[in-house]
Amino acid sequence: MKNQRDKKPAPRPGGRSSRVKDAVFGAVETLMAENPAAIPSIGEVAARAGVNPTSLYRRWGDASVLATEVAIERLTTEFPMPDTGTLRGDLLGWATNAIRRSLKGKKNLALLRILATTVQGDDAARAGRLNAIMRRGQELQALLERAKARGEPTPYMSDVLEIVLAPIYLRALFFTPMDDAGDVTRLVDRLLAIAPKQPMEKKKPRK
């Protein structure tokens, strides 16, 4: 049974655990490059990485959780959060990155597709995926906290996702990707128009 996903991943001290992770993540990326349409199974990844599948099941539980962790790590590495000194500048940079990674490049679109296509798992797999995605969410939250600390009107993260990110992904997944700076500016300004003028007291509850 693959039901140990509630366990936090072990810390990665750069030792054996870290070497296993590098081999496994590399295997996922190679397999996805060979066949971008499919999430590789735990068995395929284990064989390619030369690792016992049991330890993969124990650590990631599910192929979709593993693929999501790889995708989020790639996002974090290749599209770091901007830090321009103003909220508008940061949001424009972040939204432009979101469009870039939704553009036609096979690798980029595969990344978006991993995030979007693996939701069919059970509840534990969903929780594992959400956990990985939330790591990226925490980086976005930190971007918003910096704006708040500067005294800028700061939107709620849920509104950032709904008003800026959602239209970018809708266009990329269902139509053709947005590609011009005008769209980004329009979405970011629509968001900033409803940003609370006072600094946030606390995070808006969001279920």
Place this chain on the structure above:
Amino acid sequence: MKNQRDKKPAPRPGGRSSRVKDAVFGAVETLMAENPAAIPSIGEVAARAGVNPTSLYRRWGDASVLATEVAIERLTTEFPMPDTGTLRGDLLGWATNAIRRSLKGKKNLALLRILATTVQGDDAARAGRLNAIMRRGQELQALLERAKARGEPTPYMSDVLEIVLAPIYLRALFFTPMDDAGDVTRLVDRLLAIAPKQPMEKKKPRK
């Protein structure tokens, strides 16, 4: 080569062409029910429907175009556009339908997934898919035209998609589907708040 997608589908007079279409659409639905994770290939559909694959290539060109046409037809049949007499009522009904079809039910999520996962095709396939999706768009446009004819402030269709539909799909594809009436009301009212108070003169150009 499968490059005749620019041709309009033949009219469907209820004759041979219509019988072929029924058999083909039925085969797509059966195959998707058997394996919701994959878009069935033209070859698989032809074999299941007992139809020559050549005629399928000629008419639909690409498996993703065919699957999209099936998905849009199912949308139109199972989630007809509401006509409540007010724009707000219509939009609330339409958005509630969008959430319903993104809920966990295998068939519903498969439908959303067809629409989202088949964009990897070439430009001609993209055009064919867009053409199918735009038929649904025309129904939404008609809903907006009715509101305009009643003299109500009427949003642009692009804003309806960005402000109401995009967040619903983002939640369904990346997180967990929205499920409460509160979300629908919040999104629809956010849209109506920016609806032009004067009747639209003409459709906003949108590339």
